[in-house]
Amino acid sequence: MVETDWLPFPFTMNWIFTRPGKVRFEKGEPFCFITLIQDHPLHEIQPVIRRLDSNHELRHQYDVWEKHRSEFNQKIFRGDPEATKEAWQRYYFKGEFPEEVAPAPEGHVNKRRLKSPKFG
Numbered sequence: 001m002v003e004t005d006w007l008p009f010p011f012t013m014n015w016i017f018t019r020p021g022k023v024r025f026e027k028g029e030p031f032c033f034i035t036l037i038q039d040h041p042l043h044e045i046q047p048v049i050r051r052l053d054s055n056h057e058l059r060h061q062y063d064v065w066e067k068h069r070s071e072f073n074q075k076i077f078r079g080d081p082e083a084t085k086e087a088w089q090r091y092y093f094k095g096e097f098p099e100e101v102a103p104a105p106e107g108h109v110n111k112r113r114l115k116s117p118k119f120g
Contacts, residue, residue, distance in 0.1 A: 061097060068098035 013032060017023065025031050052059050068089070075083035091098060 065091070065098050 015023075052062060072083055072086075072089055089098075090096075
């Protein structure tokens with residue numbers, strides 16, 4: 001998190017490249033995602049650690065996802081042509097669950113369409 005509410009100057013973004021080579025960002029290609037949040041309320045949040053088994057519905061949703069994920073990965077490993085063509089499952093991207101274990105999250109956004117900054 002970068003606190004910018006008090007900055008009179010821009011901040012930098014640093015990249016760690018995991019292998020040698022060249023990197024190129026094409027014009028219009030996204031290279032980061034900035035989310036604006038208030039930092040002060042974060043200090044008021046008290047995280048709680050619970051066992052997944054304490055929430056039966058969430059446990060069921062996870063188990064269904066894990067089953068589908070494992071089956072898909074096994075198909076990829078075996079070179080299954082349909083799984084290879086699909087490449088990845090896209091559940092989060094599409095805002096879906098693997099089966100009808102729960103309704104899809106309402107208001108899921110996989111691509112932000114933000115307003116351009118105004119000059120003041």
